[in-house]
Amino acid sequence: xxxxxxxxxxxxxxxxxxxxxxxxxxxxxxxxxxxxxxxxxxxxxxxxxxxxxxxxxxxxxxxxxxxxxxxxxxxxxxxxxxxxxxxxxxxxxxxxxxxxxxxxxxxxxxxxxxxxxxxxxxxxxxxxxxxxxxxxxxxxxxxxxxxxxxxxxxxxxxxxxxxxxxxxxxxxxxxxxxxxxxxxxxxxxxxxxxxxxxxxxxxxxxxxxxxxxxxxxxxxxxxxxxxxxxxxxxxxxxxxxxxxxxxxxxxxxxxxxxxxxxxxxxxxxxxxxxxxxxxxxxxxxxxxxxxxxxxxxxxxxxxxxxxxxxxxxxxxxxxxxxxxxxxxxxxxxxxxxxxxxxxxxxxxxxxxxxxxxxxxxxxxxxxxxxxxxxxxxxxxxxxxxxxxxxxxxxxxxxxxxxxxxxxxxxxxxxxxxxxxxxxxxxxxxxxxxxxxxxxxxxxxxxxxxxxxxxxxxxxxxxxxxxxxxxxxxxxxxxxxxxxxxxxxxxxxxxxxxxxxxxxxxxxxxxxxxxxxxxxxxxxxxxxxxxxxxxxxxxxxxxxxxxxxxxxxxxxxxxxxxxxxxxxxxxxxxxxxxxxxxxxxxxxxxxxxxxxxxxxxxxxxxxxxxxxxxxxxxxxxxxxxxxxxxxxxxxxxxxxxxxxxxxxxxxxxxxxxxxxxxxxxxxxxxxxxxxxxxxxxxxxxxxxxxxxxxxxxxxxxxxxxxxxxxxxxxxxxxxxxxxxxxxxxxxxxxxxxxxxxxxxxxxxxxxxxxxxxxxxxxxxxxxxxxxxxxxxxxxxxxxxxxxxxxxxxxxxxxxxxxxxxxxxxxxxxxxxxxxxxxxxxxxxxxxxxxxxxxxxxxxxxxxxxxxxxxxxxxxxxxxxxxxxxxxxxxxxxxxxxxxxxxxxxxxxxxxxxxxxxxxxxxxxxx
Numbered sequence: 072x073x074x075x076x077x078x079x080x081x082x083x084x085x086x087x088x089x090x091x092x093x094x095x096x097x098x099x100x101x102x103x104x105x106x107x108x109x110x111x112x113x114x115x116x117x118x119x120x121x122x123x124x125x126x127x128x129x130x131x132x133x134x135x136x137x138x139x140x141x142x143x144x145x146x147x148x149x150x151x152x153x154x155x156x157x158x159x160x161x162x163x164x165x166x167x168x169x170x171x172x173x174x175x176x177x178x179x180x181x182x183x184x185x186x187x188x189x190x191x192x193x194x195x196x197x198x199x200x201x202x203x204x205x206x207x208x209x210x211x212x213x214x215x216x217x218x219x220x221x222x223x224x225x226x227x228x229x230x231x232x233x234x235x236x237x238x239x240x241x242x243x244x245x246x247x248x249x250x251x252x253x254x255x256x257x258x259x260x261x262x263x264x265x266x267x268x269x270x271x272x273x274x275x276x277x278x279x280x281x282x283x284x285x286x287x288x289x290x291x292x293x294x295x296x297x298x299x300x301x302x303x304x305x306x307x308x309x310x311x312x313x314x315x316x317x318x319x320x321x322x323x324x325x326x327x328x329x330x331x332x333x334x335x336x337x338x339x340x341x342x343x344x345x346x347x348x349x350x351x352x353x354x355x356x357x358x359x360x361x362x363x364x365x366x367x368x369x370x371x372x373x374x375x376x377x378x379x380x381x382x383x384x385x386x387x388x389x390x391x392x393x394x395x396x397x398x399x400x401x402x403x404x405x406x407x408x409x410x411x412x413x414x415x416x417x418x419x420x421x422x423x424x425x426x427x428x429x430x431x432x433x434x435x436x437x438x439x440x441x442x443x444x445x446x447x448x449x450x451x452x453x454x455x456x457x458x459x460x461x462x463x464x465x466x467x468x469x470x471x472x473x474x475x476x477x478x479x480x481x482x483x484x485x486x487x488x489x490x491x492x493x494x495x496x497x498x499x500x501x502x503x504x505x506x507x508x509x510x511x512x513x514x515x516x517x518x519x520x521x522x523x524x525x526x527x528x529x530x531x532x533x534x535x536x537x538x539x540x541x542x543x544x545x546x547x548x549x550x551x552x553x554x555x556x557x558x559x560x561x562x563x564x565x566x567x568x569x570x571x572x573x574x575x576x577x578x579x580x581x582x583x584x585x586x587x588x589x590x591x592x593x594x595x596x597x598x599x600x601x602x603x604x605x606x607x608x609x610x611x612x613x614x615x616x617x618x619x620x621x622x623x624x625x626x627x628x629x630x631x632x633x634x635x636x637x638x639x640x641x642x643x644x645x646x647x648x649x650x651x652x653x654x655x656x657x658x659x660x661x662x663x664x665x666x667x668x669x670x671x672x673x674x675x676x677x678x679x680x681x682x683x684x685x686x687x688x689x690x691x692x693x694x695x696x697x698x699x700x701x702x703x704x705x706x707x708x709x710x711x712x713x714x715x716x717x718x719x720x721x722x723x724x725x726x727x728x729x730x731x732x733x734x735x736x737x738x739x740x741x742x743x744x745x746x747x748x749x750x751x752x753x754x755x756x757x758x759x760x761x762x763x764x765x766x767x768x769x770x771x772x773x774x775x776x777x778x779x780x781x782x783x784x785x786x787x788x789x790x791x792x793x794x795x796x797x798x799x800x801x802x803x804x805x806x807x808x809x810x811x812x813x814x815x816x817x818x819x820x821x822x823x824x825x826x827x828x829x830x831x832x833x834x835x836x837x838x839x840x841x842x843x844x845x846x847x848x849x850x851x852x853x854x855x856x857x858x859x860x861x862x863x864x865x866x867x868x869x870x871x872x873x874x875x876x877x878x879x880x881x882x883x884x885x886x887x888x889x890x891x892x893x894x895x896x897x898x899x900x901x902x903x904x905x906x907x908x909x910x911x912x913x914x915x916x917x918x919x920x921x922x923x924x925x926x927x928x929x930x931x932x933x934x935x936x937x938x939x940x941x942x943x944x945x946x947x948x949x950x951x952x953x954x955x956x957x958x959x960x961x962x963x964x965x966x967x968x969x970x971x972x973x974x975x976x977x978x979x980x
Contacts, residue, residue: 100157101208104131104185115180140152168220171184172218187210191204208223215266218262221256222257224254227255240269241253243269286432295326306423307410307422310565312516316425337383348366382407412564428470434453458486459489514566536637602649613657613662614657616665629668656686672707683698709891742760742780758783764777771808772810782801782820815845826860845857854881896933906941
């Protein structure tokens with residue numbers, strides 16, 4: 072049974088739960104048992120193993136019960152039993168062993184049960200005992216052989232007072248126990264006395280472990296599997312400073328130490344590679360002799376012992392790798408486990424790159440380190456804890472350093488300190504090596520081992536936010552012939568990460584490493600020049616992307632721009648703080664389609680608002696594009712009050728500049744807004760003007776856009792035949808343009824017109840095509856819009872199976888985009904679904920929430936069919952007073968009436 076989690080954290084948690092009333096408290100003796108080699112026994116007996124296991128359990132339980140033992144837990148062939156009396160526990164163990172030995176087992180097999188006894192005061196919780204006493208008793212049992220009963224020092228002393236005998240087996244290191252433990256073997260009439268050496272960390276020179284290994288289960292299993300292979304002699308764990316290489320290697324070494332000698336050689340303090348052999352010799356007990364090489368003396372000491380040599384922190388002693396290779400040649404049964412920030416580059420080396428922890432594991436480590444310092448974090452702190460871990464790149468060392476501050480700062484204040492750039496200089500426990508006292512010291516350790524060229528490249532790469540492509544790195548660094556070699560070294564040192572997918576390479580830095588590089592650049596006065604080169608590079612990319620976003624490769628380019636979003640943010644910030652407002656606005660407008668397609672609407676509006684506020688003397692064409700782009704982003708959030716003045720200002724500039732094509736776009740959009748405001752005659756006039764202007768321009772995109780808005784006017788006048796004809800013309804034009812985004816838009820609008828004309832199947836086909844195109848492109852707005860209409864069609868048809876999944880997907884997107892008007896439409900459909908399911912109270916609340924989100928806007932044509940059908944049923948099901956009360960509750964709750972974990976999912980599959 073696994074007790075590895077029985078540490079200070081589990082004690083803190085257990086103390087909050089009800090205690091098991093059937094178990095004794097205070098000083099007790101714990102007895103652990105299990106069958107040694109149970110797997111081999113199972114293979115040998117097959118189906119008969121169940122009978123053997125049942126007999127084994129009966130014999131043990133009989134003995135335990137006879138001496139007043141309480142069974143705490145049983146898992147497979149393992150028992151955990153507690154006794155109030157130490158002598159009774161010893162008597163029960165001895166009697167159980169004698170019963171097992173005298174039993175007639177099938178095929179004359181032996182059922183070798185090992186037992187461990189320890190007396191202490193374990194914590195009592197809801198499911199039994201926790202704490203270090205439980206760990207100690209379990210590990211003592213694990214050190215025994217079948218038929219053997221081991222005792223801790225405390226248990227042996229109490230038994231000696233009662234006149235029972237034992238054999239002193241000396242001091243031993245037990246896994247997860249910080250100090251050596253003196254173990255004894257119980258002696259009683261009829262019990263075996265001769266056993267092999269204990270299964271402890273005997274012969275291992277390993278330090279105490281101060282906390283359990285969190286996460287890393289797969290990494291540990293991979294290391295153990297490698298070390299178990301006879302042809303694997305050298306395993307190197309690599310990774311960035313603070314990733315937990317040494318801690319993981321210690322766990323693997325401790326596991327190996329159960330069956331063979333393990334020697335740790337800590338090399339961090341060693342500054343000269345010529346001293347490495349001397350350190351190894353000292354660790355393994357080899358004597359130096361002037362008459363022969365030290366390598367041979369070490370080899371003589373280790374040969375035939377199956378030793379695992381654990382060399383920790385070898386990165387700064389690269390020349391010593393050749394001596395290690397020689398040692399492996401001289402000792403055929405030697406295995407070497409090393410930790411290094413860079414591979415040794417030896418033949419036969421197996422490298423395990425260690426990534427930072429997963430966020431969940433990092434948060435668990437943070438909480439456990441807090442508990443170890445006496446700080447029990449409440450559940451409401453978990454959000455801050457997870458964000459802290461993300462900001463620290465989920466590096467175990469960084470988490471340990473920052474968790475030490477919990478004594479004086481709560482998680483929310485620590486997060487604020489990280490925002491202020493204090494992470495690099497937070498100091499950890501004083502017993503850490505000096506190079507690990509702060510994150511800055513840890514990074515400096517690696518940085519100091521680089522060549523001048525590697526350092527320059529490293530610092531240049533720090534200017535990128537969120538990573539970069541290989542070409543971007545080369546351009547910004549202005550590197551020469553040694554670029555690839557230097558980059559390879561930085562990757563090997565784990566200062567730069569390299570992710571390869573589909574033939575492309577993306578380079579990135581841990582945020583803490585990047586922050587250190589930026590601070591160094593600023594101190595040296597070279598940051599401004601690099602920021603300028605970086606901004607120029609991404610302004611150029613934005614300009615190039617504008618054309619690509621209108622062509623057949625737009626899906627690829629939307630993904631490319633998403634991957635560079637952090638770099639664009641950095642470039643915009645530099646533009647607006649360094650006086651290059653015009654360049655920033657031009658780039659923002661170039662990315663107009665990206666902002667809308669990927670749902671970054673609120674962010675685009677903030678950048679554009681900032682840029683336009685600073686744009687006193689920018690060129691008229693740049694201002695016009697920025698106004699138009701800002702208006703389009705406002706439209707995505709149904710913010711007509713902001714959209715109208717922006718479009719009107721853009722239209723005026725388009726007219727002055729003679730930009731006929733863009734004037735047609737602006738007119739068409741303004742006509743559509745008039746339609747939403749209920750002025751259908753004004754809408755007809757403006758949209759018809761837009762079509763005339765578009766045709767005069769000869770631009771196919773402008774013509775198709777004007778046709779779609781003219782169709783909206785036809786639909787508003789219930790002239791669906793002409794509306795459908797105009798939409799078919801627009802779609803036909805757009806299918807020739809190799810522009811999937813426009814096709815998704817046209818098919819969606821065609822579906823709307825068909826729906827309003829009662830052509831439901833035609834509408835469904837159009838919405839499904841729009842949804843499929845948009846989903847493949849990652850175009851969230853059309854994915855949400857088409858998904859919404861498909862959900863409404865299903866609801867009105869009485870097919871409720873798909874409604875919730877579809878509408879929750881759309882609601883998630885509109886929540887992310889921050890479009891309350893669109894969220895209101897989604898809540899109306901959810902209300903209709905609640906009525907269809909008979910959940911009338913929920914339906915009333917949802918209708919109320921929709922009204923609150925809708926605000927002053929009238930009910931639109933998409934909501935009306937659902938409201939007309941399902942509100943009547945609701946009126947029949949609930950009295951008016953109750954309906955109004957529930958609607959008011961919904962209005963106060965808003966979108967909180969929907970489960971937040973679904974609403975905030977942010978995507979729709």
